Amino acid sequence: MKFFIDTANLEQIKEAQDLGVLDGVTTNPSLMAKEGIKGQENILKHYEDICKIVTGDVSAEVISTDYAGIIKEGEALAKLHPRIVVKVPMIKDGVKAIKYFSDNGIRTNCTLVFSAGQALLAAKAGATYVSPFIGRLDDVSTDGLRLIEDIRLIYDNYAYHTEILAASVRHPMHIINCAQLGADVVTCPLSAILALLKHPLTDSGLAQFLADAKK
Secondary structure, three states, X not given: OEEEEEOOOHHHHHHHHHHOOOOEEEOOHHHHHHOOOOOHHHHHHHHHHHHHHOOOEEEEEOOOOOHHHHHHHHHHHHHHOXXXXXXXXXXXXXXXXXXXXXXXXXXXXXXXXXXXXXXXHHXXXXXXXXXXXXXXHHHOOOOHHHHHHHXXXXXXXXXXXXXXXXXXXXXXXXXXXXXXHOOOEEEEOHHHHHHOOXXXXXXXXXXXXXXXXXX
16 A cells, blocks of 8 residues: 655655655645645745655646636646646536646645545546545544445445545554555555554553563
């Protein structure tokens, strides 16, 4: 399973890259705003800065919600760097745009997916990635992990090449569960990735080894 980090923070991206397990980055306007990045020129430059750090795909999200606007923004984003993947919302014009991008060699990440039907449409349109938001489903008392399971079954039934990118991941068990269910990618905060390192028996065992080494 691939590990993406969901942030626009360059320091966190570099830390994840240096750890040796990072496969890519996902961002969105909210994450950009959180880092104080404003204005289209600054946002585009920030995407380029991210691409200089990582060796994998970088999802860059369009803001437009109409077909022509999505196409215009998406083409501009794709020209920034070969590793840019255009992030498109799961709406009618978004699906149409994904088909256009697919036909023209531009990779896409269909975002804000909350149902198997939406994931099926994204795959039919040729999306490179589909992003089901499991944490947000959990927030409304719906089983987000069941959605991953359903999408995996559908994609395997018809040999779709679209990768399942589990998003809105909140904690390390989400990562483990998604790996068990066959998600191709997980995107999450750095804290969730680092939490996978921790186990009390590792800590106690290391402490014992170090204590014995001093004797």
